[in-house]
Amino acid sequence: MTDDLDRLSFDELVRQVRACTICKDVLPLGPRPVIQLSESSRILVVGQAPGRRVHETGLPFNDPSGDRLRQWMGVTRDTFYDEQKMAILPMGFCYPGTGKSGDLPPRPECAATWRKALLARLPDIRLTLLIGQYAHAWHLNGQHRSVTENARAWRQYWPDIIPMPHPSPRNNLWLRNNPWFEQEVVPAMQVRIAEVLGCEDGQ
Incomplete structure (x- = not known):
């Protein structure tokens, strides 16, 4: 199927992704792929899957x-939702439902079906933010270290990739236990993002 996707235009590929119903029988609220991208996007944000x-x-x-x-x-x-600047491609494109301790993992069908074809259409990406364990596992060459270990090793991937914890309020304890992330990684990330975007984009 990958070869067939490679022959599609960018717009047709994105249209097919947004119309995807592969997981319709197992999604509690039905399919609604949520992605954002442009062929000129410069930063790629990789999360887990949409919440409710x-x-x-x-x-x-x-x-x-x-x-x-x-x-x-x-x-x-405004900058974050500017697809010319930011591509947002979670590991799962649809809300997977909720389990006992939060949202369920992203459905694996998304990455298997669409991810390589979509990433191949993003030639201008200069920085990739990997948010959470599923993004780490897929994008860091199959390495299975913990989120904490990957985030601590951020300089190993600099300046092209930044492995990060999830910014969810559920991670407040992690952030309290790992103050180095907001003290060291966040300031460096902000400088790098401003550099990639070619301007200072303050709050």
Whole structure:
């Protein structure tokens, strides 16, 4: 199927992704792929999967996690939602439902079906933000270290990739236990993002 996708135009590929119903029988609220991208996007944001609020609004990171993420990045909502600047491709494109301890993992069908073809159409990406364990596992060459270990090793991937924890309020304890992330990584990330975007984009 990958070869067939490679023959599609960018617009047709994105249209097919947004119309995807592969997982319709197992999604509690039905399919609604939430992605953002342009062939000129310069920063790639890789999260897990849309939460319920994002599913309802169709806007990625339109929740408290997104507020913290934009604060970490040092960008405004306008910049964040400018597809010419930011591509947002979670590991799962649809809301997977909720389990006992939060949202369920992203459905694996998304990455298997669409991810390589979409990433191949993003030639101008200069910085990739990997948010959470599923993004780390897929993008860091199959390395299975913990989120904490990957985030601590951020200089190993600099300046092209930044492995990060999830900005969810559920991670407040992690952030309290790992103050180095907001003390060291966040300031460096903000400088790098401003550099990639070619301007200072303050709050």
